[in-house]
Structures are given as C-alpha cells and as structure tokens.
Amino acid sequence: DTGVSQDPRHKITKRGQNVTFRCDPISEHNRLYWYRQTLGQGPEFLTYFQNEAQLEKSRLLSDRFSAERPKGSFSTLEIQRTEQGDSAMYLCASTGKTVNTEAFFGQGTRLTVV
Amino acid sequence: DAKTTQPNSMESNEEEPVHLPCNHSTISGTDYIHWYRQLPSQGPEYVIHGLTSNVNNRMASLAIAEDRKSSTLILHRATLRDAAVYYCILRNSGGSNYKLTFGKGTLLTVNP
Numbered sequence: 001d002t003g004v005s006q007d008p009r010h011k012i013t014k015r016g017q018n019v020t021f022r023c024d025p026i027s028e029h030n031r032l033y034w035y036r037q038t039l040g041q042g043p044e045f046l047t048y049f050q051n052e053a054q055l056e057k058s059r060l061l062s063d064r065f066s067a068e069r070p071k072g073s074f075s076t077l078e079i080q081r082t083e084q085g086d087s088a089m090y091l092c093a094s095t096g097k098t099v100n101t102e103a104f105f106g107q108g109t110r111l112t113v114v
Numbered sequence: 115d116a117k118t119t120q121p122n123s124m125e126s127n128e129e130e131p132v133h134l135p136c137n138h139s140t141i142s143g144t145d146y147i148h149w150y151r152q153l154p155s156q157g158p159e160y161v162i163h164g165l166t167s168n169v170n171n172r173m174a175s176l177a178i179a180e181d182r183k184s185s186t187l188i189l190h191r192a193t194l195r196d197a198a199v200y201y202c203i204l205r206n207s208g209g210s211n212y213k214l215t216f217g218k219g220t221l222l223t224v225n226p
Contacts, residue, residue, distance in 0.1 A: 004157075031212060042201055042216025043158065056211060091157050095212045102148075103212055105157030 004106035006092050012112045013082055020078045021109045025094030032075050033103065034067055035091040036060065043091055049075060082113045118202045123221040126192045134187040134220055136202030141182050144207045148214070149176065149187050151198040158201065158216075161187065165207075197224045 005024040013019050025032050030051050035043035046065070048056040051072035061067075064082075069075040079086055089110050093103040119137040126132040138147065149161040162169055162176045164185075169176040175188040189196055201219040205212070 031210070033213065035216075040218070042199075042218055043214075045213050045215065048211050048213060050210065056213065093157070101163060102160035103158075103214060105159065107155075107157050 004092055004094055004104050006090075006106035006109050008109055009107065010110045010112075012114060015082060015084060015113055017082055018078065018080045019082060019111065020076050021090055021092075021111075023075045023077070023092030023106060024073075025075070025092070026096075026104055029094035029096050029104070030072065031095045031097075032069060033093040033095075034075070034077050035093065037089040037091060037108070038087075046077075079111075082111075084113045087111055087113045118204060118217055120200075120202055120217065120220045122218065123223065125223045125225065126189075127225050128194060129191050132189040132192045132196070132222065132224075134189075134200050134202075134222065135184065136186070137184045138202070138204055139183045141204055142206070145204040146207055147176065147178060147182075147185050148203045148205050149174070150201045150203065150214070150216075151196075152201070152219070153195075153198045161200070163205075192222075192224045194224050194226060197222055 007022045032049045034046040037043040046058050046061050047067050049069040052069050064080045067077045089108040091108045093105045095103050146165050148163040150158040152158045162174050164176045177186045199219040199221050201216050203214050
C-alpha cells in the first residue's frame with residue numbers, strides 16, 4: 001500500500017461547472033476525512049466518514065458540496081456550481097480502526113476556479 | 115477545541131538543533147499534543163505526539179512542560195528537507211473521530 005491517493009492532483013474549471021475529486025485511503029483504514037486548505041492557512045476540516053457513514057459535516061460544507069463513501073472504501077467529494085472562492089487545496093486523510101495515533105494525508109487536489 | 119499559539123516563522127541553519135515552541139494554556143487533562151508538518155506542495159505529515167511525558171522518535175523529540183501549558187518540538191539536526199510548516203495541534207482523547215484543528219503553524223526555514 002502506497003498510502004492515501006488523491007485524483008486528480010490539479011483541476012482547473014470554469015465558474016459554474018461541477019467537479020468531483022476522488023480519494024483512496026489506506027486499505028485497512030475505516031475512517032476517512034476531507035479537509036480544505038487555502039493559501040497561507042492550515043487545513044480546515046470538512047467532513048468525516050466511518051466506513052460508509054458520514055458522521056460529521058462542518059458548516060464550511062455548503063449545500064453545493066457533497067461527499068460520499070460507497071461501500072466504505074474510496075470517497076468522492078463533489079462541488080456543484082463552482083465559485084472562485086472554492087479555489088483551494090482539497091486534502092483527504094485516513095485513520096485506522098484501533099488507537100488513532102496519527103492521520104495519513106494524501107497529496108491533495110488543487111482546484112482553481114476561473 | 116483548545117487553542118494553540120505558535121510563532122509565524124523561525125529560521126535555522128543546517129545541522130543545528132531547532133526548537134519549535136507551542137503555547138496551549140487552555141489544554142485539558144485529556145488533550146494530547148500532536149505535531150504535524152507540511153512540506154511544500156504536500157499533504158500534512160505526522161511527526162510526533164504526547165500527553166505528559168517527553169517523547170522521542172526517529173523524526174523528533176517532544177518536550178512537554180510540567181504544567182502542560184506549553185511544549186517544544188525539537189529537531190536535533192535540521193536538514194534542508196526539514197523546511198516546512200509545523201503545526202501544533204491539541205486533540206482530545208475521547209471519541210473515534212480523529213478530526214484535527216489546524217492553526218497557521220510555524221514556517222521553518224533552514225539555511226544551508
């Protein structure tokens with residue numbers, strides 16, 4: 001296992017278009033997290049899955065954002081009707097079932113809305 | 115979540131030790147102190163964590179004050195590859211959600 005994978009690494013889209021990002025966590029990890037990071041800021045929590053259940057959503061996750069984790073494996077994050085303010089790095093992380101000592105992060109998807 | 119305070123930036127020379135401070139005066143008894151770092155164009159990477167006692171691992175050491183209101187991440191010999199943003203984060207031991215609340219961190223510059 002090579003760690004948490006995110007696809008694509010970069011995405012440029014026009015305002016108003018929909019975009020979808022994918023995250024493949026470490027295979028034995030049942031917990032998955034999405035974060036958003038803008039320039040000069042630390043990552044901000046968006047949402048958390050335990051297996052296929054979405055257990056927590058931040059107020060940052062507006063109605064235009066939706067995340068899924070079918071079958072408790074990979075996850076997708078969709079943004080509908082993108083706005084320039086959505087431009088950011090979107091990070092995915094996963095943690096295991098037992099003692100949660102650390103989170104493993106992917107390299108992120110950088111979204112630019114033009 | 116309890117808040118942490120870190121300097122915005124620090125500078126070090128290669129092969130010298132680096133001490134990165136973090137203040138967390140409102141820490142609760144069940145809060146663990148976690149450190150992550152983020153290299154340019156990468157996702158954050160776990161460095162070390164502790165509760166009360168000082169901790170060492172292959173990457174760094176964590177020194178925790180006796181009253182737990184501050185801690186220091188120690189890189190024993192900085193290399194150019196240690197140039198990154200270092201985040202000090204408090205995480206409560208309760209619950210299964212490993213949500214992390216990041217601040218702005220400390221940008222470490224390492225001079226050759």
